[in-house]
Structure formats: C-alpha cells, structure tokens
Amino acid sequence: MRIKFRYTRNVKFLLMVVIMSTFHFISAQDIKPPVKDIDAYFSEARKFKNQNKIDLAIKAMAKAANLAEENEDIKTIIDSYHEISLLNLKLEREDNALFYYERAEIYLREITYPHGNATHQYIEALNYFRNGKPYQALDLLEEARSLSNDRHLLNLISLLEANISLKIEKYRVASKNFNSLVVNSDIHEKAYLTTKAYLGLTKLNIALDSLDSAAKNGTNALNLARDNDFHQEILEANELLGKTFEKLGQFDSALVYNRNLLQIKDSLIAIEKINAQVKTADQLRGELMESTIKKQDVEIKELNESSSRSEITAILTSAFLTIISLLAVSLYRNNQIKLKTNDLLHTKNRELQTARDAAVQSMEAKTNFLSTVSHELRTPLYAVTGLTHLLLEENPSKKQEEHLKALKFSGDYLLNFINDILQINKIDADKLEPLNVKFSLKKVLTEVINSLQQSAKANKTVINLDYDPDIPSHLLSDPLKLSQIFINLVGNALKFTKKGEVTVITKLQEQHEDEVTIYFEVKDTGIGIAPEKQENIFDSFEQGSIQINREYGGTGLGLTIVKSLLGLFDSKIKLKSELGKGSSFFFELTLKTTEGSEIDDMNFQMHERDYDLTGLHILIVEDNKINQVITKKMLLKKEVTCDIASNGTDAIEMVRNNTYDAVLMDIHMPGISGEEATIEIRKFNTTLPIIALTAISLDDSLESFYAAGVNDVVTKPFKPEVFYQKIGQNVFSPKINNPAS
Structure with missing residues (x-):
C-alpha cells in the first residue's frame, strides 16, 4: 500500500489538518445510542466482520471512533481507523480504506505508538500482497512483528505470512504457521483464526496432493464456520471440499459441496447484502465529510455574528482569513509542484521496486538451487559412506581395505566441502542468527583443541592454549x-604448520558491569601468507595460490566462514603474517557475563560412551529405499531390530499401534514431512525418543526441529560412532524436549 497510499497523501493533507479537530461520526438517526465501553464496540465489530456482516461491523467501529474522540483517546482513534480501513479492504473499497489509513497516519505522526505503527505496517503488507508483491509484503510483516508483542496482531501477521508463503510455494513455512494457528489461544478471534488455519491447511494439502488430509482439514473448517456463522468461510470450505472430493473420485460427496456452493453464490439475499454493505461504507464516509463541512459553516457563521459586535474583532478576523487564504493558495501551489515531483519519484520508485524484485527472485533462485544441490548430494553420500563403513567391518582383503579407505576419505572430503558451501549460503541468505545461552569459554576452546589433536599429531605440531584467568x-x-x-x-593453522606450534590466545581487554570485551588470537609458525595475497585471503576459495591449494588441499572456505560468522557478532577478523614465519589471526568480541549463575552449557560436544543397544526395537522413517537398507544393516550390526515406514502418515499409525524404543525420523519426505509427523506423534506420545536423521538443507532450522518435539538431530551422512552414540544417549539417558505436548 506504500506506493498507492503515499501518492494521494499530500493532496489531502490540508483537508486532514482542518478536519482533524472537528471530526465526529454522524449516526443514521438523531437518537443517541446508549453509551457502551469502547472494547465492547471492538468486540461487536469483530463478531460482525467474521460473520461477513461488514456494514454492521463498520457502524460499530464508527461508534467506537466517536466515543474515543469524545474521550480524547488518540490511540483508540488510530485503532478505530485501522479497523475501518481493514473492513473496507474486505469490501474491495480501496479508496475508502486509503481514506481511513491516511487519517490514522496523521495521528501516528503526533504520538509514539508502536502497536499502531505495527498495525499500519500490517495493513500496508496486506495491500502489497493483494497487489501481487509478496516479497515486499513479507519484509513489512517482519518490520511489523518487531514493533509489537500484541498476541492478536502477531496471530494476524502469522496468518498473512502463511497465506503469502502458500502463494509463493514456501510450503514448510506455510505449514508451520497454519499448524500453530490451529491451536491458537487468541483472546479475540480464536475460532475465526482456527477456521482460517484449517482452510489454509486444506489449500496446502491440495497443493501437495495430500487429499485425505485436505478433506479432514476442510471438514474441520466447515464445521467451525457453521458453528460460528462465518458466512465467507462456509462458502470457501464448500468450494475446497468440492474440489478435494472431485480429485479423490468421490463424486457424490463433491456434488453435495458444489450444490451448497452454487446455492450460496446464487442467493439474491447474499447479493443484496454485499450491495448494502458497500452502500453503508460509502454512506459513512460521505456523512463524515458532510459533517465536517457543516461544522465549518457553523464556525464561519459564528465568526460573522461576532464581527457585528466588535469592529476590531472584524478587522482581525478579516486579516486572519486573508492570511489563511494566502497560505492556502501558497500551499496549493506548493502541493502542485510536489505532485509533479512525486510523479517522478513514483516512477523511479517503481523502477527500483522492479529491480529489487528481480534481485530478490535471483537470490531466492540461487539459494534454492544450492539448498537443493546440497541436500541431493547428501543423500547419495549417505549411501557411499554407509556402505563403505559396512564393507570395512566385513573383514575385506588388504587390497580391498586400501581401496575402501580411499573411498571413505573421498566421501569425508566431499561431505566437508558440501557442509562449507551450505554454511556460507546460510549466512548469505540470513538464515543464521546467534543464540544467547550460558556457557564456559574455556570449555569451548579446550574441546575444540582436543578434537583437533589427531590432526596436530599427524603434522607433528603442538597446540597451546594461553587462557587469561581473569x-x-x-x-x-x-x-x-x-x-x-x-x-x-x-584447523587452518594446523593445515599449514608442520613440526611447529599453534597457539590460541585469549585476553580480557575490559570489563564494564555485565559486559566484557575479550581479545582472541590464533597464531602459528607455519608457511605464512604473501602480502599481496593477504587482502583476498578471506574471500571464498582463496588459499594463497594454486600451488598451495594443490599441496595442502581443502576448499578455501574456512576463513570465509570465520569472517561471516564473526559478522553475526558485529566483529571483524584481522591478519598479520610473514612468509616463512607464520600467521596470526585476531579479533575482539563483546560478551555478556552471568557471574554467580549456574552454567547451563549447550551440549555441542558429545561425551563418548559405549552403549549396549542389543534388543532395542526401532522405527526407521525414510522414503529412500537405499537409505532404508543401509540404516537397517547398521542397526542389525548392533543386534537392533527395526520396522520401516516409507512416509510420515505410516509412521504416525505405526507408532500409535506398536511399541518402539526410538524413532529415526527423516525430515524431508513427500506428503507429510518428518517435522509434521513428529508434531502429530507428540499429541499422543510425549516420551518416545525421536531422533531426526536427515540431510539438512538451507531452509531447515534445528530450532524448528526441537520445537516440533524432536529429541536430537543426526545429520546425514554421519559417522557410525556418532549414530550409535545418539541412539544410546536418547534411549538410556533421555532429555525430553517436547513443546508440542
């Protein structure tokens, strides 16, 4: 709505200033209605809106606005105008919607009101979506979400985001938002939001060809809509159910819903109702403008009467009116100039928006491509590494063992390369955000050094930790x-240092209340970096030279990842190096302290322990046949029995009807995803360990996995010892993580 709404703003500005202080809604009758609480009018308007009685909803909001003005309650006036604007959008009356939207904006300039600004952005986003600009709409929704913590508004934002995501085929985001709204606890429109969520899930299921789920969700929507008299939603549910049952081949059921739909659409009452609603909306706007003109006539008459009492007053009044007239003419001329300027600005703005849309789509295409490639490569890699591991354990001949170890090395190298590309792409696509949890810095550094000791021994290099005790x-x-x-x-320092030292240095720079600034440095005695290469060393795939790349190997992405990750902490990495004498990489971080609190570290480093998995019975949920065989064989090696489900729907039923010690859940499957299947399982089983066994893609979020009810995540392809450790940890020492319950 930004382009369209801004266009007419200056034209109406003078009128808005004059009528701001004199606006009163005029009721259709001379009899004053009984005084109600403003909240009651808002509730009444929501009820009428959801029942598609838009004319009655607008009248209720008009009364709310009138009462708010009498009470000089500016925030409620803004809220009232916003609601009336949304109601007019529902009637497709964008001119009326614009009128009230601009009135709200005038008041917003005068006061600080984050919730009002958030609603303003939400309305603008809604209009962008209606006008075919989904990506701009999503940007505005993020802005609106950051301005307010009002639960009702956040629910409306989630609903609009879900519908936009459905439109642009971001089905996972749409599914997550719709499912969260199905169980919403909104204090104003719980039933309405649930109905809308069911309708959204029906459309999503139809798009994914999950027709049984579509029928179930559509029926839920229709029942709720009928129970609450949601007329528009009854019509939409009938339309979707008719389409669903046609696709299912159940033509008798489809005929029933299609007849219902035709009956509603052909109703003369419905047509007359729509006309009446539009007439009411236009009438109220006209009455508002007529009221303003009448009040101005009264003021002019009073001025004329007062002029007869005093010649001085008449002269002053005449002078005042003359000045006002001159100002009005001046404002009008200036406004004409501004309009021409605005036309040019709007033209440029449209060009910029077009260019931005193209850039966004290009970035989106690149992101989706790399996400798909990385995910698709991980799946066959799982087969390569898994089969290699199984063959190595079957006592191969020495010659075969040599070839298998070479194959394993190549698989590990390719996996690291894919992981690096995915990490860079996640950062570029703003998919990563730093967490804020309690931890021990010394423990982090110690465990990193311990994990790299094997590489250090291979190069006959010593790793030292110089840790500041302060x-x-x-x-x-x-x-x-x-x-x-x-x-x-x-790891980078070790790669280029043979028979030398790598030192990790930490120093406390300063401490102020609960903030500390820490200096970090990683220096080595390796080959060093030439001065002309230092400027580009942090760029992707840079390793100093082609000869170095061939001699030492690697992807050249490690330092790029470091630079990008430090950017998340608002820090920059610096470099000092001399050829033949080594290199030093250093940076500073400002962190919060929690002195006196009990440490609650994230378990980012696994504590190894041998678990006896004999006799466990596990469900494997995996749609890829090769992966099913490999995972099953790896479990049989540990004398673990297992069942296999090829999709999420089967997995839910098998868990419901059988007893398992754990579930290995693939996330990416056709139909119901592993995340959705986990949510459904958690509705009736809150204790069963569920381990996500998945090739993580760009759009995946570990937080969303855990929020769905997953206990742990193992990334495919994986090391067998990690696989067995995770199963043992979650079966024998479970840490329940189940917000879904």
Whole structure:
C-alpha cells in the first residue's frame, strides 16, 4: 500500500489538518445510542466482520471512533481507523480504506505508538500482497512483528505470512504457521483464526496432493464456520471440499459441496447484502465529510455574528482569513509542484521496486538451487559412506581395505566441502542468527583443541592454549558458532604448520558491569601468507595460490566462514603474517557475563560412551529405499531390530499401534514431512525418543526441529560412532524436549 497510499497523501493533507479537530461520526438517526465501553464496540465489530456482516461491523467501529474522540483517546482513534480501513479492504473499497489509513497516519505522526505503527505496517503488507508483491509484503510483516508483542496482531501477521508463503510455494513455512494457528489461544478471534488455519491447511494439502488430509482439514473448517456463522468461510470450505472430493473420485460427496456452493453464490439475499454493505461504507464516509463541512459553516457563521459586535474583532478576523487564504493558495501551489515531483519519484520508485524484485527472485533462485544441490548430494553420500563403513567391518582383503579407505576419505572430503558451501549460503541468505545461552569459554576452546589433536599429531605440531584467568567463567553467547570459528581457525593453522606450534590466545581487554570485551588470537609458525595475497585471503576459495591449494588441499572456505560468522557478532577478523614465519589471526568480541549463575552449557560436544543397544526395537522413517537398507544393516550390526515406514502418515499409525524404543525420523519426505509427523506423534506420545536423521538443507532450522518435539538431530551422512552414540544417549539417558505436548 506504500506506493498507492503515499501518492494521494499530500493532496489531502490540508483537508486532514482542518478536519482533524472537528471530526465526529454522524449516526443514521438523531437518537443517541446508549453509551457502551469502547472494547465492547471492538468486540461487536469483530463478531460482525467474521460473520461477513461488514456494514454492521463498520457502524460499530464508527461508534467506537466517536466515543474515543469524545474521550480524547488518540490511540483508540488510530485503532478505530485501522479497523475501518481493514473492513473496507474486505469490501474491495480501496479508496475508502486509503481514506481511513491516511487519517490514522496523521495521528501516528503526533504520538509514539508502536502497536499502531505495527498495525499500519500490517495493513500496508496486506495491500502489497493483494497487489501481487509478496516479497515486499513479507519484509513489512517482519518490520511489523518487531514493533509489537500484541498476541492478536502477531496471530494476524502469522496468518498473512502463511497465506503469502502458500502463494509463493514456501510450503514448510506455510505449514508451520497454519499448524500453530490451529491451536491458537487468541483472546479475540480464536475460532475465526482456527477456521482460517484449517482452510489454509486444506489449500496446502491440495497443493501437495495430500487429499485425505485436505478433506479432514476442510471438514474441520466447515464445521467451525457453521458453528460460528462465518458466512465467507462456509462458502470457501464448500468450494475446497468440492474440489478435494472431485480429485479423490468421490463424486457424490463433491456434488453435495458444489450444490451448497452454487446455492450460496446464487442467493439474491447474499447479493443484496454485499450491495448494502458497500452502500453503508460509502454512506459513512460521505456523512463524515458532510459533517465536517457543516461544522465549518457553523464556525464561519459564528465568526460573522461576532464581527457585528466588535469592529476590531472584524478587522482581525478579516486579516486572519486573508492570511489563511494566502497560505492556502501558497500551499496549493506548493502541493502542485510536489505532485509533479512525486510523479517522478513514483516512477523511479517503481523502477527500483522492479529491480529489487528481480534481485530478490535471483537470490531466492540461487539459494534454492544450492539448498537443493546440497541436500541431493547428501543423500547419495549417505549411501557411499554407509556402505563403505559396512564393507570395512566385513573383514575385506588388504587390497580391498586400501581401496575402501580411499573411498571413505573421498566421501569425508566431499561431505566437508558440501557442509562449507551450505554454511556460507546460510549466512548469505540470513538464515543464521546467534543464540544467547550460558556457557564456559574455556570449555569451548579446550574441546575444540582436543578434537583437533589427531590432526596436530599427524603434522607433528603442538597446540597451546594461553587462557587469561581473569576472564569470567560464566558468559552468554552462542557456543556452537564460537566453536565453529575456532575449529576453522585452528584447523587452518594446523593445515599449514608442520613440526611447529599453534597457539590460541585469549585476553580480557575490559570489563564494564555485565559486559566484557575479550581479545582472541590464533597464531602459528607455519608457511605464512604473501602480502599481496593477504587482502583476498578471506574471500571464498582463496588459499594463497594454486600451488598451495594443490599441496595442502581443502576448499578455501574456512576463513570465509570465520569472517561471516564473526559478522553475526558485529566483529571483524584481522591478519598479520610473514612468509616463512607464520600467521596470526585476531579479533575482539563483546560478551555478556552471568557471574554467580549456574552454567547451563549447550551440549555441542558429545561425551563418548559405549552403549549396549542389543534388543532395542526401532522405527526407521525414510522414503529412500537405499537409505532404508543401509540404516537397517547398521542397526542389525548392533543386534537392533527395526520396522520401516516409507512416509510420515505410516509412521504416525505405526507408532500409535506398536511399541518402539526410538524413532529415526527423516525430515524431508513427500506428503507429510518428518517435522509434521513428529508434531502429530507428540499429541499422543510425549516420551518416545525421536531422533531426526536427515540431510539438512538451507531452509531447515534445528530450532524448528526441537520445537516440533524432536529429541536430537543426526545429520546425514554421519559417522557410525556418532549414530550409535545418539541412539544410546536418547534411549538410556533421555532429555525430553517436547513443546508440542
């Protein structure tokens, strides 16, 4: 709505200033209605809106606005105008919607009202979506979400985001939002939002060809709509159910819903009702403008009467009116100039929007391509690494063992390369955000160094930790991303250092109340970096030279990842290096302290322990046949029995009807995803360990997996020892993580 709404704003500005202080809604009758609480009018309007009685809803909001003005309650006046604007949008009366939207904006300029600004952005986003600009709409919704914590508005934002995601085929985002709204606890429109969510899920299921789920959700929507007299939603549910049952081949059922639909659409009462609603909306706007003109006539008459009492007053009044007239003419001329300027600005704005849309679509295409490629490569890699592991355990001959180890090395190298590309792409696509949890910095660094000791021994290099004891032991930040930074820096130093030393240095720079600034440095005695290469060393695929790349290997992405991850913490990495003498990478981080609190570290480093898995019975949920065979064989090696479900729907029924010690859940499957299947299972089983066994793609979020009720995540392809450890940990030492219950 930004382009369209801004266009007419200056034209109406003078009128708005004059009528701001004199606006009163005029009721259709001279009899004053009994005074109600403003909240009661809002509730009444919501009820009428959801029942598609838009004329009655607008009248209720007009009374609310009138009462708010009498009470000089500016925030409620703004809320009233916003609601009337939304009601007019529902009637497709964009001119009326614009009129009230602009009146609200005038008041918003005068006061600080985050919720009002958030609603303003929401209305603008809705209009962008209606006018075929989904990506701009999503940007505005994020802005609106950051301005208000009002649960009702956040629910409306989630609903609009879900519908936009459905439109642009981001089905996972749409599914998550619709499912969260099915169980909403909104204090104003719980039933209405649930109905809308069921309708959204019906459309989503139809798009995914999950017709049984579509029929179920559509029926739920229709029942709720009928129970609450939601006329528009009854019509939409009948239309969707008719389409669903036609696709299912159940033509008798489809005929029933299609007849219902025709009956509603052909109703003369319905047509007359729509006409009446539009007439009411236009009438109220006309009455508002007529009321303003009448009030101005009264004021002019009073001025004329007062002029006869005093010649001085008449002269002053005449002078005042003359000045006002001159100002009005001046404002009019200036406004004409501004309109011409605005035309040019709007033209440029449209060009910029077009260019931005193209850039967004291009970035989206690149992101989706890399996400798909990385995910698709992980699936066959799982087969390669899994089969290699199984063959190595079957006592191969020495010659075969040599070839298998070479194959395993190549698979591990390719996996690291894919992981690096995915990490860079996630950062570029703003898919990563730093967490803020309690952790021990010394523990992070110690575990990183311990994990790289094998590489150090291979190069006959010593890793030292120079840790400042003055650094507080309890800090708040993201230990996972910090460990990634140091794994890349120390790993990079080890790669180029033979028979030397790598030192990790930490120093407390300053401490102020609950904030500390810490200096970090990773230095080595390796080959060093030439001065002309240092400027580009943090760019992707840069390793100093082609000769170095061939001699030492690697992807050249480690330092790029470090630079990007530090950017999430608003920090920059710096470099000092001299050829033949080594290199030093250093940076500073500002972290919060939690001195005196009990440490609650994230378990980012697994504590190894041998678990006896003999006799366990596990469900494997996996749609890929090769992966099914490999996972099953790996479990049989540990004398674990298992069943296999090829999709999420089967998995839900098998868990309901059988007893398992754990579930290995693939996330990406046709039909119901592993995340959705987990949510359904958690509705009737809250204790069963569920481990996501998946090739993570760009759009995946570990937080969303855990929010769905997953206990742990193992990324495919994986090391067998990690696989067995995760199963043992979650079966024998479970940590229940089940918000879905």
